[in-house]
Amino acid sequence: MNVRGAVLVTGTEVLSGATSDRNGPWISRRLGTLGVEVEGIHQVGDRPEDLLATLEFLRGRGIDLIVTSGGLGPTADDLTAEVVGRFAGRPLRLDEEMERKIEAVLAEFARRFNLDSESLRAGNRKQAMVPEGAVPIDPVGTAPGLVVPAGDQVVIVLPGPPRELQGMWESAIAAAPAREMLARAEPYQELALRMFGVPESELAASLREIGAGTDLSALEITTCLRGGELEVDVRYRDGAEEAAAALRAGLVERHGSFVFSETGQSATEAVVGLLDGRTIAVAESCTSGLLAARLTERPGSSAYFVGGVVAYSNDAKVELLGVPAELIARTGAVSTEVAEAMADGAIECFGADIGVGITGIAGPDGGTQDKPVGYVCISAAARGGERHTRDPVLPGGRADVRERSATAALHLVRNLLLLGEQPPR
Amino acid sequence: MNVRGAVLVTGTEVLSGATSDRNGPWISRRLGTLGVEVEGIHQVGDRPEDLLATLEFLRGRGIDLIVTSGGLGPTADDLTAEVVGRFAGRPLRLDEEMERKIEAVLAEFARRFNLDSESLRAGNRKQAMVPEGAVPIDPVGTAPGLVVPAGDQVVIVLPGPPRELQGMWESAIAAAPAREMLARAEPYQELALRMFGVPESELAASLREIGAGTDLSALEITTCLRGGELEVDVRYRDGAEEAAAALRAGLVERHGSFVFSETGQSATEAVVGLLDGRTIAVAESCTSGLLAARLTERPGSSAYFVGGVVAYSNDAKVELLGVPAELIARTGAVSTEVAEAMADGAIECFGADIGVGITGIAGPDGGTQDKPVGYVCISAAARGGERHTRDPVLPGGRADVRERSATAALHLVRNLLLLGEQPPR
Known part of the structure; x- marks a missing residue:
């Protein structure tokens, strides 16, 4: 049979626009691979009536499994456990074992950071209040989770910090009420x-x-x-x-x-696979480190990534990367020629097999008729002399142009590794 | 009086975990500053019945203004205009003026990218279907927006790509039905x-x-x-x-x-304010460009940021930054001494006034008993010799450690600029 699920993210910080929720997509993906058909991700503020109304709405929509994130902290606006208890018709009671566990965590925390443990403990008892009949999940931070049977539904209650939530996920779905519900779901391919x-x-x-x-x-x-x-x-x-x-x-x-x-791997992963033992170095201007950061996202990146230069000033392009000052004077700092010289400079500077050069106009200022904001020159070169060079005009604001330049550079490296010499355009 | 609002984000890609929604927080923040009390951000898939049920739920909760994002594309799973039309009791009709506008955009698009304009045009007519009595909003991309009166409610319908949505926002809130609703809201401080x-x-x-x-x-x-x-x-x-x-x-x-x-400005902005004409350069290992990227987020960053070296290998630390090979051999590549030498190297390499050095263990491998994963050494130095150095153990996974290292480095620079010489610990 189908098991329908939904995610309920609480916290005013998402609504204020201060942050983008990462838990909803993470939970939704996990539910999906378990075979749960996810109806939606609902983010509501800290108002208990909005929280409860959304839980009731999801019950009315026939949602079997609801996962909540957030609202388990020590401050007074953290109300999720209480509201879920009310939704399930289960009053809160103090879980003494949980109280002792949290106390131990906080004592260690106070010791390490030399804090006043009294002020830390004030929120402790609140966090150990558990709806009757719910299964408590041991905290990764200080906030315990809950798996709460609620009639035909099951509610999994997890804290907001992604590291804590993710660390508690396996225990939560293994708790009896959740496990029994998930056993009815048919996994997707x-x-x-x-x-x-x-x-x-x-x-x-x-x-x-x-x-x-x-x-x-x-x-x-x-x-x-x-x-x-x-x-x-x-x-x-x-x-x-x-x-x-x-x-x-x-x-x-x-x-x-x-x-x-064809497997969902990222451009970075595709490039790393094709490098096949060769090393890569980068010379960046407008992306200012973003390409280096992308190439080192994965563990073990020191095996192929040797280094990068962020050459924001013309002096740095000339002195560190050996771009001829005369070339910059003749073509301007944003040109395919300078990008190519930067790629060659990265190879020389770090003794790498592959080099990438990026120079462009991220904006919002600095654009001209010929070279508008978003105009970016990218070159990927191999030590042997093959190279691919492109100069697209990328859409969007400053952040978009910078991110897309790094993405386009990864794909240029992929083309170089895949095709060798650039085919005629 | 209070105007209550909500955001409804559509699209299976959010539920699949493939992406984190940026539109919800953006819209929510804009609504907030207009004085609208935002109930929540609801992300649902492309199923029309889920979309309609959520709209009805929001009506039942007394929400006055609903803003939707996504589901306006040319593909068959893009159903928002139709569902909102049904919700408002307004059947779709072809808007011929809009059809001509989209046609013009697509023709230009086809010309620039040398595409088959026939296949592009197939989705055109669908995108020009508008609920009767709704106010169409001119597209920034190819998808027009809508402002739809729905009884006591107003629904603003915008496309999913953030650049398009943000570019159409001002026109949407200026359209008569939205403007009249928003006139009743009292802005927040x-x-x-x-x-x-x-x-x-x-x-x-x-x-x-x-x-x-x-x-x-x-x-x-x-x-x-x-x-x-x-x-x-x-x-x-x-x-x-x-x-x-x-x-x-x-x-x-x-x-x-x-x-x-005290104004919500970021650590980067705080540092830039304190630099006050001085220049900064960075030498990064585990953060691999992230600090350089943070320092150049703002337009005009070339006035203070001169450059960076991503010295992933020991050779790069020695050759580009002048870190003594003997020091690395004696203390290891991750040590406060190496971080200090990297900071000094950044100053020398780029002729900067301020230099930052970061070296650490981002994980998941490479940790030891003495220097566990998350151990990061950071030094911020001034040309005159003052410096602040710290070596925290940062929590979280690889991405967390890298991001937090960059953040910690910004705050170390702030302390240096604010306090001068490091106070005794």
């Missing part, structure tokens, strides 16, 4: 294609064409354009394997080398 | 304190103490611990100025120089 350089409308046309020949109705297809990359995520249950395979083959046939991943 | 180095429980104690002397009930206080920084956001209406001032004064009195902003 998944397919995740990633493309670069394909407009969304071209993809829509491809999906229509493939759909004309094959019934795709058993597939849940999601497309998303993100930072210049087009993501196609497909979920399906047993029996739809042939439709999924036809879709995959149809997209790869139509979009060829623009498809950089 | 805001206070935004930022602290570093204060644990959340200490803040909770301060809030209790201040609240014992002053009635704070007219203030909406939100606290959020994010990447090591503690954010306190306060909203209030006219008449609560004294309570807000008492809260501000009480927190500043208790937490002194740990309060780095």
Whole structure:
């Protein structure tokens, strides 16, 4: 049978726009792979009546499993345990074992940071109040979680800090009420294609064409354009394997080398796979470290990434990277020639096999008629002399241009590693 | 009177965990400053029945203004306009003027990217279907927006790509139905304190103490611990100025120089303000460009940021930054001594006034008993010889450690600029 789930994120900080919620997507993804059909992610403030109304709404929608995040802290506006208790018809009682556990955590915390443990303990008793009949989940920080049976529903209650929530997830879904609910769910199979350089409308046309020949109705297809990359995520249950395979083959046939991943791996992962023992170094201007940061996201990146120079000033481009001052004077600091010299400079500077140079106008100022804001020159070069160079005009604000420049650079490196010499344009 | 608002974000890509929604917080913040009391942000998939049920739920909760994002694209799973039309009791009709506008945009798009304009046009007519009596909003991309009167409610319908949504916001809130609704809202006043180095429980104690002397009930206080920084956001209406001032004064009195902003400005902005004409350069190992990227987020950063070296390998530390090889051999690459030598190297390398060195163990591998994962050495130095150096053990996974290291480094620079020589610990 289908198990329907929903996520309820609490906390005024999300509504104030101060932060973007990371827990909702994380939980939703985990529920999805367990076979739960996720109705939605609902973020509400700290008002108990809004929280309770949303829980009742989800019950009315036939949601079986609700996961909440946040509102378990020591401050007075943290009300989730109480509201979920009311929703489930289970009054709060003090869990003495939990109280002792939290006390031990706080004593250690106070010792390490030399804090006044009295002020720390004030919130302790509040955090050890548990709805009757709920299964408490040991804290990773100081806030315990809860798995609360609520009639035909089950509510999993977890704290807001992502590190704590993620650390408590396995214990929470293993607790009896959650485990029994999840045993009824049929896991999904998944397919995740990633493309670069394909407009969304071209993809829509491809999906229509493939759909004309094959019934795709058993597939849940999601497309998303993100930072210049087009993501196609497909979920399906047993029996739809042939439709999924036809879709995959149809997209790869139509979009060829623009498809950089069939497993959902990132551009960074694709590049790392292709490096195959070679080392890479970068020389960045407008992206100012973002490409270096992307190339080192993964553990073990020191095996292939040797270093980078953020050459924001012309002096740094000349002195550290050996870009000829005459070249900058002649073409300007933002030119394909300077990007190529920067890529070569990165190879020399770090003794790398592959070098990347990026120079561009992130804006909002500094644009001209010829070189508008968003104009970025990128070159990926190999020690042997092959290189790929591009100079797109990227859309969006300063942050978008910087992020997209780093993404475009990764794809240029991928093309270089995949194709060798740049084909004529 | 109070105007209550809510945000409804559609799209399976958020539920699949593929992406974190940025539109909800953005819209919520904009609504807040207009004086709208935001009930929540609801993210649901592309199922029309879930979308409609959520709209009905919000109507039942007395929400006056609903803003939707997403589901306006050319593909068949984009259903928001149709569902909102049904919710408002307004059937769709073809808006011929809008059809011509979209056609013009697409023709230009096809020309620039040399695409098949036939396949692009297929989705065009669908995007020009508008609920009867709704006010269409001109597209920034290809998807037009809508402002739809729905009985006592108003629904603003905007596309999903953040750049398009943000570009259409001003037109949407200026459209008659939205403008009339918003005229009834009373704008909030805001206070935004930022602290570093204060644990959340200490803040909770301060809030209790201040609240014992002053009635704070007219203030909406939100606290959020994010990447090591503690954010306190306060909203209030006219008449609560004294309570807000008492809260501000009480927190500043208790937490002194740990309060780095009273206006919500970021650590980067605080540092830039204090630089006051001096230049800064960085030498990064474990953060690999993240600090350089943070220092250049703002437009005009070339006035103070001169450059950075990402010295991932020991060779790069020695050759580019002049860290003595003997020192690395003696103390290891992760030590306060190496961080200090890196900071000095950044000053020399770029001729900067201020230099920062970061070296640490981001994990998940590489930790030892003495130097566990999360152990990071950071030094901020001035050309004159003053320096601040710290070696905290930061919590979290690889990404957390990297982000927090960059944040901690910014605060170390702030301390250096504010205090000069490091006080004895």
